[in-house]
Amino acid sequence: MLEIQGLCSGYGNLAAVQSATFTASGRTGIVGTNGAGKTTLMLTLAGLKKASAGKVFLDGEEITDLSAAQRVKRGLVLVPEGRHLFLRMTVWENLQTASTNGNFKEKLYNLCTDFPELTSLLPRPAGALSGGQQQMVAIARALMTEPRVLLLDEVTMGLSPKRTAQTFALIARLKQTVLITGQEAGRIAAVSDSVYGMKNGRLFLSDRQTVGTQLL
Numbered sequence: 001m002l003e004i005q006g007l008c009s010g011y012g013n014l015a016a017v018q019s020a021t022f023t024a025s026g027r028t029g030i031v032g033t034n035g036a037g038k039t040t041l042m043l044t045l046a047g048l049k050k051a052s053a054g055k056v057f058l059d060g061e062e063i064t065d066l067s068a069a070q071r072v073k074r075g076l077v078l079v080p081e082g083r084h085l086f087l088r089m090t091v092w093e094n095l096q097t098a099s100t101n102g103n104f105k106e107k108l109y110n111l112c113t114d115f116p117e118l119t120s121l122l123p124r125p126a127g128a129l130s131g132g133q134q135q136m137v138a139i140a141r142a143l144m145t146e147p148r149v150l151l152l153d154e155v156t157m158g159l160s161p162k163r164t165a166q167t168f169a170l171i172a173r174l175k176q177t178v179l180i181t182g183q184e185a186g187r188i189a190a191v192s193d194s195v196y197g198m199k200n201g202r203l204f205l206s207d208r209q210t211v212g213t214q215l216l
Helices: 038-045 068-074 091-096 104-114 116-121 131-143 161-172 185-191
Strands: 002-011 014-024 027-031 053-058 076-079 149-153 177-182 194-199 202-205
Touching (some): 014 053, 091 131, 104 116, 116 131, 131 161
16 A cells, blocks of 8 residues: 655646645556646656655555665556666566566566466567557566556557557556556546546546546
């Protein structure tokens, strides 16, 4: 479980995230337009951007001052907007970069059991994959770290409607606590146990039926 209390973050005098307070357990969605502050929030939660105020707790342990690497070791892992794969490396090699405790083949077997479509992609260069396939690999790479909480930022950005649907189907099968951000209000609400809207850096609790209209 991820608990956020009064989190603030920004760029100079620009407050991109203002006093965010919420708890993420199960699957939690955050919906907002471009510039709402979603990516800044996710970068701050992942430890890639320093908070100017507030606290972050992972399963009851405060992690506000921990580095990004320390947060990953504790089980908080970000799949960033844009995927950030090693495009010249094979899918197998990309997944191997995230496995650090010596049981790579066992974890790979479990991943391919849960996501059979991954198996045929293993020998292919990541740069030769479609956007949707790359997104699956990015999520699989994060899962190789055995996270307790998975942060998925703008996971369908630039994907076709077909690949978007496939990505959300994959997310619905995840067993971890998941915090997902994006602009697709209906799809995010459909896979989330709770959903928030975000506008001008501020979060508000919403519901599946109205989150999209509340952002207008």
